[in-house]
Amino acid sequence: MTAARKRATTKIRKLLLAGAVVAVGAVAGTAGCALFQSEQVAKGQKLYAHYCMHCHGEHGRQNEGYNWGQMPDPRPKDLSNQGEMSTFKDEEIYGTISRDMKDTTPEVGDKIGDDEFAVPTMPTFKYTLSEEEIWAIVAYVRTLHGMSLTFNVEGRKKELQDQLQAAQQKADQTKQALEAAEKKAEDEAEKKGVDVDDAATAKEQEANAAVAKELEAAKTALANFSSKPKFAAVQRPDLTMAEAEAAKQAETGKRLYSNKYGCNACHQVGDAGGIVGPALDRAGFRLNSTWVYRWIKYPQSMKPETRMPNLGISDPDARAIARYLATLRAPKPEKPIEKASAK
Ligand code: HEC
Ligand code: HEC
Known part of the structure; x- marks a missing residue:
């Protein structure tokens, strides 16, 4: 289609x-x-x-x-x-x-x-x-x-800086409020000669955690403004599954390959598809599925300057696409497979 x-x-x-x-x-x-x-x-x-x-x-x-x-x-x-x-x-x-x-x-x-x-x-x-x-x-x-x-790109940066500064201020204030509440709870407990009641400061703790999260988000937004986005290393996936499930996943993967992530824009299977990356006809023989999963989720972690973008592929989607590539087992061509022209 x-x-x-x-x-x-x-x-x-x-x-x-x-x-x-x-x-x-x-x-x-x-x-x-x-x-x-x-x-x-x-x-x-x-x-x-x-x-x-x-x-x-x-x-x-x-x-x-x-x-x-x-x-x-x-x-x-x-x-x-x-x-x-x-x-x-x-x-x-x-x-x-x-x-x-x-x-x-x-x-x-x-x-x-x-x-x-x-x-x-x-x-x-x-x-x-x-x-x-x-x-x-x-x-x-x-x-x-x-x-x-x-x-106004400079204005956008300034806006992110201001947002970070505001988040930092708010974080400092809620931390002070939490410390004051803790001190008060301690004093009261001492006066009564009982253990400190954590529940007495629950509201302040909650507010503190929420604001810390906002602060993290503001830091990430500013970091992603000036530096390439960074992600945690991709864990080795467990790709073992029953044959029927694998076949179903491969079907889904085939669909996502063209209809969601447009892998066919850069890779050929048969005569169809772009030539920015290598042909994938024989991916099922040549490439290990675990490797494929990790590569497509975060190509820059293996090859920082690669022309293949990180497409923001979700775990289940990467799993399905890896299964699909495993089914690509075209016979060896008479002439050698065309090399990617842009390595
Ligand atoms: C904008 C073009 C582009 C898009 C889109 C793209 N790729 Fe790639 N891909 C490349 C390039 C270029 C390479 C070669 C890597 C390198 O050496 O930099 C590559 C390499 C690969 C490899 C390793 C092939 C080998 O033989 O070593 C696999 C597997 C792969 N891509 C799968 C995919 C999948 C699956 C998608 C879609 C989710 C996809 N690619 C989307 C450009 C692209
Ligand atoms: C793999 C091939 C490919 C790559 C790489 C690519 N594009 Fe595109 N681009 C397309 C296609 C296909 C369309 C859709 C054309 C259409 O809708 O008629 C498109 C559309 C666009 C549009 C028009 C969007 C609209 O609203 O109609 C812009 C702007 C654009 N690309 C910019 C870029 C820029 C900038 C880059 C590099 C950062 C880039 N493209 C990389 C294939 C590509």
């Missing part, structure tokens, strides 16, 4: 970004000196060359990237088309590049809004690049159709 293709409308599409970004966008244009902008565009161009060019082409034109003609429909968007690209706000382009993948299978798949971008063969970079890097890419993409970024 053809993967569902949701087209952008003039309506603002759901941003998978903190809602606050939109507010910052309102003051866009007030900041940003020319030097900062040209540095940002240069940085974005480098990242674009590494992560986007094989599909979209150096100048964003149709059939310019070497992978363009190999891809299933819809082919990568013409980023040089000002008429169309100018209808997207900076935040919308950001939202496309930094989103969660959706299962586009009709009926059994995810619910997808009419105005939501959900083409599986356009990968997400949310789990691969920092927020700052993605804004730099958006700045470069803007130049491909003769525009420039107006979103």
Whole structure:
């Protein structure tokens, strides 16, 4: 089946970004000196060359990237088309590049809004690049159709810094309140000559734990602004299962492979699929399922600069896809398998 293709409308599409970004966008244009902008565009161009060019082409034109003609429909968007690209706000382009993948299978798949971008063969970079890097890419993409970024990126950073500072203050206050309550409970217990009652400070303890969590979230948000997102090492999965279950999982994996994560955008099975990564026809012979599981969940932990993005694959989805790849056991070809052109 053809993967569902949701087209952008003039309506603002759901941003998978903190809602606050939109507010910052309102003051866009007030900041940003020319030097900062040209540095940002240069940085974005480098990242674009590494992560986007094989599909979209150096100048964003149709059939310019070497992978363009190999891809299933819809082919990568013409980023040089000002008429169309100018209808997207900076935040919308950001939202496309930094989103969660959706299962586009009709009926059994995810619910997808009419105005939501959900083409599986356009990968997400949310789990691969920092927020700052993605804004730099958006700045470069803007130049491909003769525009420039107006979103206030420095303002966004300032906002995250302010949020962290506020969270830190709140954490300090609740900690003080907890300490005061503990002191009071201790004094009272001493006066009565009994053990300290933990329940007396339960409310303060709870508040303290909640605020500590908020503080952690604010720290992560600021860290992910400037540095590539980091995740815990992927544990070795237990992939043993009964044969019937394995067959069922492989079916699901096959569906997710194309309809959710668009692996076929970059990998060939048979004659179909892109050529950014190696062909996977013989993955069942060549690759160990445990390794495949760990690779697809977090490729950057094994090869930091790989062009294969971390697609934010859930544990059950990774399990199913690993099972599917294990079933790919095409006979040895007469001619050697085409090597990935972009290693
Ligand atoms: C594997 C190929 C592939 C890669 C890599 C890729 N794209 Fe795309 N891109 C696509 C496809 C396919 C579409 C969907 C075209 C359509 O809907 O007509 C698309 C669409 C887009 C759109 C238009 C979205 C919209 O709202 O209609 C933008 C902007 C874009 N890509 C930017 C990028 C950037 C920036 C990168 C690198 C960070 C990138 N793409 C990497 C394949 C790719
Ligand atoms: C944007 C392109 C892209 C997408 C999307 C992509 N890959 Fe890859 N993949 C690559 C590249 C490039 C490599 C080669 C790794 C390297 O050396 O950097 C690779 C390597 C692999 C390998 C190792 C192959 C081998 O023979 O060593 C497997 C397995 C794999 N990908 C599976 C997947 C699966 C499954 C998906 C979807 C969940 C997927 N890939 C999505 C580009 C992509």
